[in-house]
Amino acid sequence: MFERFPEGFHALVQGGGRGIGLECVRQLLAAPRVGCVYATSRRPERADGLQALADAHPDRLVVVPLELTDEASIEDAAATVAARSRRLHLLFNVSGILHDNQGLAPEKKLTDVRTENLEKSFRVNAFGPLLVARAFHQLLLHREHAVLANMSARVGSIGDNGLGGWYAYRGAKAAQNMFTRGLSVELGRKSKALICVALHPGTTDTALSEPFQARVPAGKLFTAEYTAERLLAVISGLRPEDTGSFLAWDGRPIPW
């Protein structure tokens, strides 16, 4: 696992407090090739699973607060990481939002669309990963193998959209996809060793999918452990020619 990355490489999981992100942090810490893991969370003091991992790995896990809707928080997080690590080899933007308890819910029809919900979704799902890339990219520009992975969703594929609805989430993930492709072009000019990809995790049993799980066929709902294992395997196998692609948990390409 992770043979293309240098021995003792440094990884950062943005959104490592719960769900798929927390499992990625757990599995990265279990990989001997990984030297140091940074995990961000909006409120680390409330992220019990992450705190337990930090207690178990005090020398290899650094927990950093990061709120995606606050640019200063992103810049502060980048400064904290840069003060400890000269280089990052993996930056995985995992955070995302589909619904909340303040009125955000996937739209069933056009008349459900609300400006405040579009803004909320775009801030977290689209602007957030781009601003994180802006703040952290210098740490990824070096001669060693490096990956910037943004967590997208198949429903963000324009070509694959045959059902409609979910305007805010679909639109924000589609915008994120365009940003990822743009990053692959611009950062690719600066470093041939950096691979930028969009990833789809598959429907996974987390708080994000919980209200919609009834529609998932039996046996098709992944555990967060399985999803993290598959996504880290995809990341581990990436080659330079994969930069700018949109890949599912099984490594297969998804149409834009």
Ligand SMILES: NC(=O)c1ccc[n+]([C@@H]2O[C@H](COP(=O)([O-])OP(=O)(O)OC[C@H]3O[C@@H](n4cnc5c(N)ncnc54)[C@H](OP(=O)(O)O)[C@@H]3O)[C@@H](O)[C@H]2O)c1
């Ligand atoms: N689960 C699925 O079936 C599925 C399917 C397709 C795509 N995805 C994508 O996979 C990713 C992970 O989702 P999940 O299923 O693991 O969801 P989850 O368990 O609900 O976790 C959501 C994560 O996003 C973070 N987050 C939300 N708003 C944030 C903000 N303003 N600033 C910083 N972090 C924020 C949360 O941090 P806090 O802990 O601080 O709230 C949490 O770490 C998301 O990008 C999602 O869109 C999931």
